[in-house]
Amino acid sequence: MRRRFFLSSLGLTALAGCSSNGNSDTPDNSNSNNPSSGPFELVESNVPNQVPSTAQVTFTFRVQNTGSESNTFKSAIEEKQDGTWSTVDDVRLELDGGEAGNIQTSQFSFPYLGSHQYRLTAFDRIWSIEVVPLQLRFQQQYVVPNGLLISVLGGSFESEYPRPNNETASNATATPTPTTPAGDNTWLAMRVDIRNRLQNESVQSPDPSGFTITVNGQEYQSNQSVNPDPYESQTLTPRMVIRDSFVYAVPAGTAADDVSMSWETTLPDGELKAIWSSSSGN
Structure with missing residues (x-):
């Protein structure tokens, strides 16, 4: 299976700066x-x-x-x-x-x-x-008003990706079967880190539908059917950390610099959106 990784060299940092536009x-x-x-x-x-x-x-x-x-x-x-x-x-x-x-x-x-x-x-x-929307580099953290910290760590391009094959499995744990994307595409697996930074309160992790990627201006929704352990929203107890992958079928030949990943949602006090990429942020 061919695999290409991309990952920012930056450490995990919070970004809360002002735009130079003025x-x-x-x-x-x-x-x-x-x-x-x-x-x-x-x-x-x-x-x-x-x-x-x-x-x-x-x-x-x-x-x-x-x-x-x-x-x-x-x-x-x-x-x-x-x-x-x-x-x-x-x-x-x-x-x-x-x-x-x-x-x-x-x-x-x-x-x-x-x-x-x-x-x-x-x-x-x-x-x-x-x-x-806040522009971030891969691995930088978005400090969400409700207590979450979210960062997109980077990703990898995969010619094949495992999927569970419960029809032939003899037990509840299926052996992943490598799957090739349809057409002239390749799999892109993006790794996301989600944390509850609060010490005394639980927080609900984001709905998976809020995460999308853009490749050269074209938006793509995740294809979690090929993911043996797909991300699902859950309650995060104080200081709890989860890391999960989102899998997308993107055009073959896509490079890391072509990719950005966004997360958006609406909270009671307003709308939020952050965008991660390999380029510099605000």
Whole structure:
């Protein structure tokens, strides 16, 4: 049986970074809506327009005191939630006359996919952020909000793959029979590591339907009928770890760099998606 392995050389690490995509502008905003006690001008804003899920982000603004005396700039940061603006942070900075300075907000977390809209009320400066799927390398861990840690370890290309043959077995444990994929295909067996990182609570492992692979833009669902021990969702007790394989029929000649594997689901608080590949992540 011919077999080709691919596996990232990275160790198991958590990734929770901010996308480099962003915007830095120099608006010509006056302080006509400024609740602060002096004349201020928004010189520059540095906010991302896209971040990967699990990112933790701060927003930075450069403000100038256009007056001749020292004053304190103050403003609320609002988020639009269900059509209503709600205060989520406050910023303030004391500036001498003519002085410019940077203001940084508190850190904001984005565990779920979707769009968010914010406003710097002092200048009515509005911006939007799109939360996109997290891009990871094979072996990197996705920290799921419900307590799971998920990583795709890599995989192997197989010209044959075992399947149980219970029709001829004399006992409950069947002897695996090698199976060749139909057409001009090869088997791709992807190895997944799923952990419950919680110390005192059990967590349900993901449904197998949430895992798919993409080869050169084409999605493939797993073919677990050839797997003698197919992955099934189960309850993970605290600190429990499981490792299982997902088997796919993919075009012959597929290379490791052609393959990405994704997992997505919907939790009560929102949608999640992570994508693993041999290329660098966010």
